[in-house]
Amino acid sequence: MxxxxxxxxxxxxxxxxxxxxxxxxxxxxxxxxxxxxxxxxxxxxxxxxxxxxxxxxxxxxxxxxxQQCERPEDDLEVMLHAAIGDSSVDSCPAGWSWWSGRCFFFSVGLLEDRQWNQSAEFCRQQGSRLAVITDAAEMDYIQTVMRKFSRVPFLWVGLTDALQEGHWLWLDGSHLQHHMPCVKVEWDAEDRDCADLRGGGKVFAASCDAYSPWLCKRDVLLGAQHL
The missing domain is CATH 1.10.1220 (Arc Repressor Mutant)
Known part of the structure; x- marks a missing residue:
């Protein structure tokens, strides 16, 4: 009872x-x-x-x-953007891809691989710079495009610790984890001062003298002012 x-x-x-x-x-x-x-x-x-x-x-x-470090639940939107683009695609130069108000240039299959500094200079000449990845949705978009290529070992991005060893900064001057709090640079060493992006959103330190494809990014509306 x-x-x-x-x-x-x-x-x-x-x-x-x-x-x-x-x-x-x-x-x-x-x-x-x-x-x-x-x-x-x-x-x-x-x-x-x-x-x-x-x-x-x-x-x-x-x-x-x-959930801070979990992937956002917008994979469908990312895939749709990558597959069909947007009406704003005409705002980007030929050979560039539009996504979420920005233009991206993936050098894979278009130009020969270059060193990090050479890649950065190419981006500057195009009114852009090596990509500064600002959020998880943008990372997902880039990863979606990378999966389309048959072989992409890595992409140079705008991240370096050349000014101070171990102190990784994006080319906009912000700290590594300012935009992406869960991103860490793997394989860091004194002779590896430039960063490349690989599958799964992982970032690795590499010699700046290595040759690789690269990724440029620019804002559609403001050109090179806010990249």
């Missing part, structure tokens, strides 16, 4: 015993029960207006922290 499954007539006796009352105190008992019910209502109101909201907020913050 559970706590709430009491024998007939036993419920009233148990309540009276718990309150220390006899049958003659039933009116007092009713008052006690009314006060208890009011207290329960007040507690429920406090929970919904105050503490409950705080718990919900804490849960929401905790969930957002856990």
């Amino acid at each position: 559970t706590t709430w499954e009491m024998e007939p007539g036993g419920e009233e006796e148990e309540l009276e015993a718990a309150a220390g009352l006899g049958r003659s105190g039933q009116l007092v008992m009713c008052g006690v029960l009314s006060a208890a019910a009011a207290a329960v209502l007040l507690i429920g109101l406090f929970w919904s207006l105050g503490f409950g909201a705080g718990v919900a907020q804490t849960t929401e913050v905790s969930g957002s922290e856990e």
Whole structure:
């Protein structure tokens, strides 16, 4: 028999015993029960207006922290952009790809591989620069395009620690994890001062003298001012 499954007539006796009352105190008992019910209502109101909201907020913050490094759920949008482009594609130079208000140039299959500095100079001549990847959605788009090529060992991007060993900076002057908090540079060493992007969104340190395809990026509306 559970706590709430009491024998007939036993419920009233148990309540009276718990309150220390006899049958003659039933009116007092009713008052006690009314006060208890009011207290329960007040507690429920406090929970919904105050503490409950705080718990919900804490849960929401905790969930957002856990999801900080997860991939955004916009893969379908990324694939659609990569597959069919957008009406703004005419705003990009020939041979460039449009995505989310920016133009991207993947040198794969178009030009011979170059060293990091040579790649950076090419991008500058085009009014752009080696790509500074600013968010996870942009990373997903780039990875989607990379998967189209039969063989892309890596792409030069605008990331280097040439100024200070181990202090990786994007070409916009921001720290490595300013835009992408979960990205880390692997294989870092004193003779590896330039970064390349590989499959899975991974970034590796490499010799700046190595030859590789590269990725340029420019803003459609503002040209080279905001890349």
